[in-house]
Amino acid sequence: MNESLLRSLTPGVLGVLVRRGADFVAAEDAVQDALIEAVRVWPADPPRDAKGWLVTVAWRKFLDATRADTARRRREGLVEEEPEPGPAPATDDTLQLYFLCAHPSLTPSSAVALTLRAVGGLTTRQIAQAYLVPEATMAQRISRAKRTVSLVRFDQPGDVATVLRVLYLVFNEGYSGDVDLAAEAIRLTRQLAASIDHPEVAGLLALMLLHHARRTARTAPDGSLVPLAEQDRGRWDTSAIAEGVAILQVALARDRLGEFQAQAAIAALHADAPTAEETDWVQIVEWYDELAGLTDNPVVRLNRAVAVGEADGPRAGLAALTALDDSLPRHTAVAAHLHERDGDLELAARLYAEAAHKAPNLAERAHLTRQAARLNTRRSH
Amino acid sequence: MAKYLLLKHYRGAPASVNDVPMDQWTPEEISAHVQYMSDFAARLEKGGELVDSQALAPEGTFVQYGGEGRPPVTDGPFAETKDLIAGWMIIDVDSYERAVELAGELSAAPGAGGRPIHEWLELRPLYDAQPTLTDCPWK
Numbered sequence: 001m002n003e004s005l006l007r008s009l010t011p012g013v014l015g016v017l018v019r020r021g022a023d024f025v026a027a028e029d030a031v032q033d034a035l036i037e038a039v040r041v042w043p044a045d046p047p048r049d050a051k052g053w054l055v056t057v058a059w060r061k062f063l064d065a066t067r068a069d070t071a072r073r074r075r076e077g078l079v080e081e082e083p084e085p086g087p088a089p090a091t092d093d094t095l096q097l098y099f100l101c102a103h104p105s106l107t108p109s110s111a112v113a114l115t116l117r118a119v120g121g122l123t124t125r126q127i128a129q130a131y132l133v134p135e136a137t138m139a140q141r142i143s144r145a146k147r148t149v150s151l152v153r154f155d156q157p158g159d160v161a162t163v164l165r166v167l168y169l170v171f172n173e174g175y176s177g178d179v180d181l182a183a184e185a186i187r188l189t190r191q192l193a194a195s196i197d198h199p200e201v202a203g204l205l206a207l208m209l210l211h212h213a214r215r216t217a218r219t220a221p222d223g224s225l226v227p228l229a230e231q232d233r234g235r236w237d238t239s240a241i242a243e244g245v246a247i248l249q250v251a252l253a254r255d256r257l258g259e260f261q262a263q264a265a266i267a268a269l270h271a272d273a274p275t276a277e278e279t280d281w282v283q284i285v286e287w288y289d290e291l292a293g294l295t296d297n298p299v300v301r302l303n304r305a306v307a308v309g310e311a312d313g314p315r316a317g318l319a320a321l322t323a324l325d326d327s328l329p330r331h332t333a334v335a336a337h338l339h340e341r342d343g344d345l346e347l348a349a350r351l352y353a354e355a356a357h358k359a360p361n362l363a364e365r366a367h368l369t370r371q372a373a374r375l376n377t378r379r380s381h
Numbered sequence: 382m383a384k385y386l387l388l389k390h391y392r393g394a395p396a397s398v399n400d401v402p403m404d405q406w407t408p409e410e411i412s413a414h415v416q417y418m419s420d421f422a423a424r425l426e427k428g429g430e431l432v433d434s435q436a437l438a439p440e441g442t443f444v445q446y447g448g449e450g451r452p453p454v455t456d457g458p459f460a461e462t463k464d465l466i467a468g469w470m471i472i473d474v475d476s477y478e479r480a481v482e483l484a485g486e487l488s489a490a491p492g493a494g495g496r497p498i499h500e501w502l503e504l505r506p507l508y509d510a511q512p513t514l515t516d517c518p519w520k
Contacts, residue, residue: 360508
């Protein structure tokens with residue numbers, strides 16, 4: 001059985017239950033129970049209509065749970081008259097569910113967890129493993145999130161930007177445990193793109209595909225980080241790149257530029273270069289200028305300084321860097337890189353070591369320490 | 382979403398405001414303190430923010446590789462060691478500010494006279510599991 005196909009039916013099924021009048025908290029539990037039963041029953045007895053099967057089973061589970069819950073006895077009036085299944089507006093339900101799970105009343109971590117469960121159909125255990133927290137903690141996080149949004153009207157129009165931020169967070173988490181969160185983020189963004197015609201949704205999908213295409217080339221067999229310029233471009237996933245570029249081109253043609261489209265355009269220019277030397281840095285700087293006009297995120301200006309260093313030389317890059325707050329994450333690492341290209345190896349080595357000290361994770365710390373060691377070894381010979 | 386370690390010291394942290402050794406508290410004050418700690422952990426779990434909570438015995442052993450074919454060398458415990466860890470909590474929170482807020486609450490645990498200890502807790506970020514993909518200029 002294809003688990004991601006099964007999980008792709010989750011939002012539609014949940015949407016049907018909620019539209020039939022089930023409250024969100026109980027409906028979401030019922031859908032999870034139905035998914036677990038499907039995993040158990042389908043291999044031996046596959047249904048003809050998978051979604052219909054899930055709706056029937058989830059609805060029954062919802063009714064059972066509601067009847068059992070004496071505190072909810074008043075709901076029985078509702079459950080006696082079983083509504084017509086009817087033609088469910090599947091796409092619309094899916095979209096509403098994305099909005100609900102990314103509702104601004106939720107903290108980012110709650111929105112992420114709820115999206116993965118209610119839209120993605122992952123179990124609490126899988127989400128807990130992916131985020132390296134105990135299952136009991138994740139269960140509480142999800143149930144709090146469900147209670148928070150249970151009072152939100154399901155048919156309220158939402159903001160696509162909040163949904164995109166949640167999906168972006170999931171993508172950046174990468175993978176740990178048995179769930180590949182980057183792949184899951186791509187699946188969820190693809191599903192969202194099928195529900196709504198919006199250039200920024202397309203932009204985010206393109207951005208994810210273009211980054212994901214480089215994933216295997218980004219780490220060496222020993223787990224160490226391989227920088228973009230040194231990656232074996234033969235290991236990039238060309239079909240993912242082609243798909244990302246095609247999606248981006250259609251989005252850009254709409255002439256409603258947004259942050260994710262601009263980021264994807266930069267990723268596409270990197271993906272398009274047959275060698276690192278052939279990278280079109282001048283165009284990349286132009287895209288960073290566009291991006292800086294769309295967001296005040298200082299990371300954009302930092303990355304722009306790197307691009308300026310490549311397009312106009314390290315002195316120009318360093319000049320762009322001086323305008324920025326040196327407490328920015330990776331500021332010191334960028335300074336080290338530019339000073340090395342400018343030929344000041346002693347200063348570069350010192351800055352790499354300092355950057356390693358401030359690195360946000362082990363892989364980057366090891367990478368930056370190696371850069372410092374490489375320069376120190378070279379200078380002592 | 383970031384994980385932080387809240388480190389509690391037996392020794393090595395600056396002195397707390399209500400700095401009375403536990404054996405000089407009343408039994409009720411000790412019970413109140415223990416209750417506060419377990420309530421705090423339960424509240425963190427209910428809020429979906431608890432990763433781990435452990436306490437350490439004060440006396441440990443130092444162990445060192447003894448060389449090819451030889452058993453490990455052990456030493457200690459060293460009574461004079463300046464820094465002595467009592468235990469920790471690991472939390473998974475949305476921001477540094479939230480981590481500071483929680484550490485402040487933990488430091489308010491009651492001590493002698495039922496008054497907050499104002500103990501200094503050390504707050505240390507855990508490294509992310511792996512690099513963030515899209516924010517970094519050289520990936």
